[in-house]
Amino acid sequence: MRLANIDGRTALRLADGYLDVEAASDGRFGPDPQGLFADWEAFTHWAGEYLRADPAGRAAPTTPVAGAPFGPPVPRPAQVFAVGLNYRDHVAESGLQIPTEPAVFTKFPSSLTGHEQAVTLPEGLVDWEAELVLVIGRHCHRATRETAWSHVAGVTVGQDLSERRLQLTGPAPQFSLAKSYPGFAPTGPELVTVDELADPDDLELGCMLEDGEVLQKSRTSNMIFDVRELVVRLSAVCPLLPGDLVFTGTPAGVGGARNPQKFLAPGDTLVTWIEGVGTLRNPMLAP
Numbered sequence: 517m518r519l520a521n522i523d524g525r526t527a528l529r530l531a532d533g534y535l536d537v538e539a540a541s542d543g544r545f546g547p548d549p550q551g552l553f554a555d556w557e558a559f560t561h562w563a564g565e566y567l568r569a570d571p572a573g574r575a576a577p578t579t580p581v582a583g584a585p586f587g588p589p590v591p592r593p594a595q596v597f598a599v600g601l602n603y604r605d606h607v608a609e610s611g612l613q614i615p616t617e618p619a620v621f622t623k624f625p626s627s628l629t630g631h632e633q634a635v636t637l638p639e640g641l642v643d644w645e646a647e648l649v650l651v652i653g654r655h656c657h658r659a660t661r662e663t664a665w666s667h668v669a670g671v672t673v674g675q676d677l678s679e680r681r682l683q684l685t686g687p688a689p690q691f692s693l694a695k696s697y698p699g700f701a702p703t704g705p706e707l708v709t710v711d712e713l714a715d716p717d718d719l720e721l722g723c724m725l726e727d728g729e730v731l732q733k734s735r736t737s738n739m740i741f742d743v744r745e746l747v748v749r750l751s752a753v754c755p756l757l758p759g760d761l762v763f764t765g766t767p768a769g770v771g772g773a774r775n776p777q778k779f780l781a782p783g784d785t786l787v788t789w790i791e792g793v794g795t796l797r798n799p800m801l802a803p
Protein backbone atom coordinates (compact mmCIF):
# COMPACT_ATOMS: atom_id res chain seq x y z
CA MET A 517 0.00 0.00 0.00
CA ARG A 518 0.92 3.63 -0.45
CA LEU A 519 0.32 6.26 2.21
CA ALA A 520 0.64 10.01 2.08
CA ASN A 521 0.46 12.85 4.56
CA ILE A 522 -1.95 15.27 2.93
CA ASP A 523 -2.38 18.48 4.89
CA GLY A 524 -1.45 16.61 8.08
CA ARG A 525 -3.92 13.78 7.52
CA THR A 526 -3.15 10.15 6.74
CA ALA A 527 -4.31 9.29 3.23
CA LEU A 528 -4.31 5.84 1.64
CA ARG A 529 -3.73 5.74 -2.11
CA LEU A 530 -6.54 4.36 -4.28
CA ALA A 531 -6.55 3.87 -8.04
CA ASP A 532 -7.79 7.43 -8.60
CA GLY A 533 -7.36 9.39 -5.42
CA TYR A 534 -6.65 9.09 -1.73
CA LEU A 535 -8.84 7.73 1.03
CA ASP A 536 -9.01 9.75 4.24
CA VAL A 537 -8.04 7.10 6.79
CA GLU A 538 -9.69 8.66 9.83
CA ALA A 539 -13.05 8.91 8.03
CA ALA A 540 -12.80 5.42 6.49
CA SER A 541 -11.83 3.79 9.80
CA ASP A 542 -14.46 5.67 11.87
CA GLY A 543 -11.67 7.30 13.84
CA ARG A 544 -9.78 4.12 14.73
CA PHE A 545 -6.70 5.27 12.78
CA GLY A 546 -5.48 8.72 11.81
CA PRO A 547 -5.58 11.55 11.17
CA ASP A 548 -1.98 11.93 12.43
CA PRO A 549 0.39 9.95 10.14
CA GLN A 550 2.83 9.45 13.03
CA GLY A 551 0.07 7.83 15.10
CA LEU A 552 -0.08 4.82 12.76
CA PHE A 553 3.20 3.58 14.22
CA ALA A 554 1.63 3.06 17.64
CA ASP A 555 0.32 -0.18 16.10
CA TRP A 556 1.53 -0.48 12.53
CA GLU A 557 0.48 -4.13 12.25
CA ALA A 558 -3.10 -3.38 13.28
CA PHE A 559 -3.22 -0.50 10.82
CA THR A 560 -1.91 -2.49 7.86
CA HIS A 561 -4.31 -5.31 8.70
CA TRP A 562 -7.25 -2.88 8.74
CA ALA A 563 -6.10 -1.17 5.52
CA GLY A 564 -5.67 -4.49 3.71
CA GLU A 565 -9.16 -5.61 4.72
CA TYR A 566 -10.64 -2.25 3.76
CA LEU A 567 -9.05 -2.30 0.31
CA ARG A 568 -10.28 -5.84 -0.30
CA ALA A 569 -13.85 -4.97 0.68
CA ASP A 570 -14.02 -1.53 -0.94
CA PRO A 571 -11.16 -1.18 -3.43
CA ALA A 572 -12.52 2.06 -4.89
CA GLY A 573 -13.06 3.64 -1.46
CA ARG A 574 -16.67 4.49 -2.29
CA ALA A 575 -17.90 4.19 1.28
CA ALA A 576 -15.73 6.99 2.59
CA PRO A 577 -14.72 10.43 1.39
CA THR A 578 -11.56 10.68 -0.61
CA THR A 579 -9.14 13.47 0.20
CA PRO A 580 -8.94 16.21 -2.41
CA VAL A 581 -5.39 16.16 -3.73
CA ALA A 582 -5.28 18.99 -6.27
CA GLY A 583 -3.36 21.78 -4.60
CA ALA A 584 -3.29 20.03 -1.23
CA PRO A 585 0.04 20.27 0.57
CA PHE A 586 1.95 17.03 1.01
CA GLY A 587 3.72 16.72 4.34
CA PRO A 588 6.47 14.23 5.10
CA PRO A 589 4.92 10.73 5.22
CA VAL A 590 6.53 10.28 8.66
CA PRO A 591 6.38 13.74 10.23
CA ARG A 592 7.81 13.26 13.76
CA PRO A 593 10.18 10.29 13.95
CA ALA A 594 11.79 9.74 17.35
CA GLN A 595 15.10 8.97 15.63
CA VAL A 596 16.47 9.75 12.19
CA PHE A 597 19.58 7.80 11.21
CA ALA A 598 21.61 8.70 8.17
CA VAL A 599 24.58 6.95 6.60
CA GLY A 600 27.41 8.62 4.74
CA LEU A 601 29.75 7.06 2.16
CA ASN A 602 27.54 4.05 1.41
CA TYR A 603 28.03 3.79 -2.38
CA ARG A 604 31.45 2.87 -3.81
CA ASP A 605 31.33 5.46 -6.59
CA HIS A 606 30.46 8.22 -4.09
CA VAL A 607 33.35 7.16 -1.81
CA ALA A 608 35.66 7.31 -4.84
CA GLU A 609 34.50 10.79 -5.90
CA SER A 610 34.98 11.94 -2.29
CA GLY A 611 38.61 10.71 -2.40
CA LEU A 612 38.13 8.45 0.63
CA GLN A 613 38.66 4.78 1.54
CA ILE A 614 35.81 2.24 1.45
CA PRO A 615 34.50 2.28 5.04
CA THR A 616 34.56 -0.88 7.15
CA GLU A 617 31.79 0.47 9.43
CA PRO A 618 28.83 2.61 8.34
CA ALA A 619 29.45 6.34 8.89
CA VAL A 620 26.35 7.28 10.90
CA PHE A 621 24.97 10.70 11.75
CA THR A 622 21.50 12.17 12.32
CA LYS A 623 19.29 14.62 10.52
CA PHE A 624 17.37 16.43 13.26
CA PRO A 625 13.61 15.93 12.74
CA SER A 626 12.96 19.68 12.40
CA SER A 627 14.63 19.41 8.96
CA LEU A 628 11.83 17.22 7.54
CA THR A 629 9.59 18.51 4.79
CA GLY A 630 7.41 17.02 2.06
CA HIS A 631 6.73 16.76 -1.65
CA GLU A 632 6.25 20.05 -3.51
CA GLN A 633 7.45 21.98 -0.47
CA ALA A 634 9.90 24.80 -1.18
CA VAL A 635 13.27 24.84 0.56
CA THR A 636 14.76 28.20 1.56
CA LEU A 637 18.48 27.99 0.86
CA PRO A 638 20.67 29.21 3.73
CA GLU A 639 23.95 31.04 3.11
CA GLY A 640 26.59 28.62 1.91
CA LEU A 641 26.98 25.74 -0.54
CA VAL A 642 23.87 23.55 -0.61
CA ASP A 643 24.31 20.16 -2.25
CA TRP A 644 21.91 17.37 -3.24
CA GLU A 645 21.98 13.71 -2.14
CA ALA A 646 19.24 11.40 -3.48
CA GLU A 647 18.59 8.59 -0.98
CA LEU A 648 16.37 5.61 -0.27
CA VAL A 649 14.76 6.21 3.15
CA LEU A 650 13.63 3.30 5.33
CA VAL A 651 10.65 3.64 7.67
CA ILE A 652 10.81 1.32 10.68
CA GLY A 653 7.49 -0.40 11.45
CA ARG A 654 8.36 -2.84 14.20
CA HIS A 655 10.60 -2.39 17.28
CA CYS A 656 14.01 -3.75 16.48
CA HIS A 657 17.00 -4.43 18.72
CA ARG A 658 19.92 -6.61 17.61
CA ALA A 659 18.25 -7.67 14.37
CA THR A 660 19.79 -10.38 12.19
CA ARG A 661 20.16 -10.22 8.41
CA GLU A 662 17.35 -12.78 8.13
CA THR A 663 14.82 -10.68 10.07
CA ALA A 664 16.05 -7.20 9.09
CA TRP A 665 13.50 -6.39 6.36
CA SER A 666 10.62 -7.57 8.58
CA HIS A 667 11.18 -4.54 10.81
CA VAL A 668 10.84 -2.14 7.88
CA ALA A 669 7.31 -0.80 7.28
CA GLY A 670 8.24 0.63 3.93
CA VAL A 671 10.40 3.08 2.08
CA THR A 672 10.15 6.57 0.71
CA VAL A 673 12.17 8.91 -1.49
CA GLY A 674 14.48 11.30 0.36
CA GLN A 675 16.99 14.08 -0.14
CA ASP A 676 19.85 14.52 2.31
CA LEU A 677 20.41 18.21 1.53
CA SER A 678 23.80 19.30 2.86
CA GLU A 679 25.50 22.67 3.37
CA ARG A 680 29.08 21.71 2.56
CA ARG A 681 30.87 24.69 4.14
CA LEU A 682 29.52 23.99 7.64
CA GLN A 683 29.80 20.24 7.08
CA LEU A 684 33.51 20.29 6.34
CA THR A 685 35.00 23.19 8.29
CA GLY A 686 36.01 23.19 11.94
CA PRO A 687 38.04 20.70 13.97
CA ALA A 688 35.71 17.79 13.11
CA PRO A 689 33.03 17.40 10.40
CA GLN A 690 29.58 18.71 11.31
CA PHE A 691 27.45 16.26 9.35
CA SER A 692 24.37 16.34 11.60
CA LEU A 693 24.12 20.11 11.90
CA ALA A 694 25.03 20.93 8.29
CA LYS A 695 22.35 18.55 7.02
CA SER A 696 19.58 19.81 9.32
CA TYR A 697 18.60 23.31 8.19
CA PRO A 698 14.80 23.66 7.87
CA GLY A 699 13.67 21.77 4.77
CA PHE A 700 16.94 19.84 4.41
CA ALA A 701 15.17 16.47 4.70
CA PRO A 702 12.48 16.33 2.01
CA THR A 703 10.73 12.94 1.99
CA GLY A 704 7.77 11.54 0.09
CA PRO A 705 5.44 11.84 -1.66
CA GLU A 706 4.39 8.45 -0.24
CA LEU A 707 5.42 5.74 2.18
CA VAL A 708 5.41 2.58 0.03
CA THR A 709 5.23 -0.78 1.81
CA VAL A 710 7.93 -3.30 0.99
CA ASP A 711 5.48 -5.79 -0.61
CA GLU A 712 4.83 -3.25 -3.40
CA LEU A 713 8.43 -3.55 -4.62
CA ALA A 714 9.56 -6.34 -6.96
CA ASP A 715 13.10 -6.31 -5.51
CA PRO A 716 13.53 -3.84 -2.63
CA ASP A 717 17.31 -4.36 -2.71
CA ASP A 718 17.71 -3.24 -6.34
CA LEU A 719 15.91 0.02 -7.18
CA GLU A 720 17.07 2.72 -9.56
CA LEU A 721 17.41 6.06 -7.78
CA GLY A 722 18.55 9.49 -8.85
CA CYS A 723 17.88 13.18 -8.99
CA MET A 724 17.85 15.93 -11.60
CA LEU A 725 17.17 19.59 -12.00
CA GLU A 726 13.76 20.13 -13.51
CA ASP A 727 15.30 21.82 -16.56
CA GLY A 728 16.65 18.40 -17.47
CA GLU A 729 20.18 17.89 -16.16
CA VAL A 730 20.46 14.47 -14.50
CA LEU A 731 22.70 14.88 -11.44
CA GLN A 732 22.75 11.37 -9.96
CA LYS A 733 21.61 7.98 -11.23
CA SER A 734 22.45 4.61 -9.71
CA ARG A 735 20.86 1.54 -8.14
CA THR A 736 20.37 0.70 -4.49
CA SER A 737 22.09 -2.64 -5.18
CA ASN A 738 25.33 -0.60 -5.31
CA MET A 739 25.23 0.12 -1.57
CA ILE A 740 28.32 -0.93 0.41
CA PHE A 741 26.18 -1.79 3.47
CA ASP A 742 22.83 -2.99 2.11
CA VAL A 743 19.51 -2.45 3.87
CA ARG A 744 19.82 -5.67 5.89
CA GLU A 745 23.32 -4.78 7.01
CA LEU A 746 22.30 -1.24 8.01
CA VAL A 747 19.40 -2.54 10.12
CA VAL A 748 21.74 -5.11 11.73
CA ARG A 749 24.51 -2.61 12.51
CA LEU A 750 22.29 0.26 13.68
CA SER A 751 20.12 -2.00 15.84
CA ALA A 752 23.22 -3.60 17.37
CA VAL A 753 23.64 -0.28 19.19
CA CYS A 754 20.31 1.59 19.20
CA PRO A 755 16.87 -0.01 19.41
CA LEU A 756 15.04 1.09 16.26
CA LEU A 757 11.57 2.37 17.08
CA PRO A 758 8.39 2.24 15.00
CA GLY A 759 8.25 5.42 12.94
CA ASP A 760 12.04 5.95 12.87
CA LEU A 761 13.73 6.86 9.57
CA VAL A 762 17.00 5.65 8.06
CA PHE A 763 18.57 7.64 5.20
CA THR A 764 20.68 4.98 3.50
CA GLY A 765 23.32 7.05 1.68
CA THR A 766 23.78 8.61 -1.73
CA PRO A 767 25.49 7.49 -4.96
CA ALA A 768 28.02 9.47 -7.02
CA GLY A 769 27.22 12.79 -8.64
CA VAL A 770 27.02 15.22 -5.72
CA GLY A 771 27.84 18.83 -6.59
CA GLY A 772 30.73 19.23 -4.16
CA ALA A 773 32.70 16.43 -5.86
CA ARG A 774 32.35 17.95 -9.35
CA ASN A 775 34.98 19.94 -11.18
CA PRO A 776 33.95 22.70 -11.20
CA GLN A 777 31.76 22.33 -8.15
CA LYS A 778 28.03 22.96 -8.58
CA PHE A 779 25.45 23.74 -5.91
CA LEU A 780 21.73 24.47 -5.69
CA ALA A 781 20.62 27.99 -6.57
CA PRO A 782 17.38 29.92 -6.05
CA GLY A 783 14.98 29.05 -8.86
CA ASP A 784 16.23 25.46 -9.21
CA THR A 785 13.69 22.70 -8.73
CA LEU A 786 15.19 19.44 -7.52
CA VAL A 787 13.41 16.29 -8.71
CA THR A 788 14.33 13.04 -6.94
CA TRP A 789 13.05 9.62 -7.90
CA ILE A 790 13.23 5.97 -6.90
CA GLU A 791 11.94 3.25 -9.21
CA GLY A 792 8.57 1.94 -8.00
CA VAL A 793 8.55 4.30 -5.01
CA GLY A 794 7.88 7.77 -6.37
CA THR A 795 9.10 11.18 -7.47
CA LEU A 796 9.74 13.99 -5.02
CA ARG A 797 9.82 17.61 -6.25
CA ASN A 798 11.23 20.56 -4.29
CA PRO A 799 11.74 24.14 -5.52
CA MET A 800 14.67 26.12 -4.06
CA LEU A 801 14.13 29.67 -2.81
CA ALA A 802 16.53 32.55 -2.13
CA PRO A 803 17.71 33.04 1.47
Ligand code: ZN
Binds near residue numbers: 645647676763765766
Ligand atom coordinates in the same frame (compact mmCIF):
# COMPACT_ATOMS: atom_id res chain seq x y z
ZN1 ZN B 1 23.55 11.46 2.60
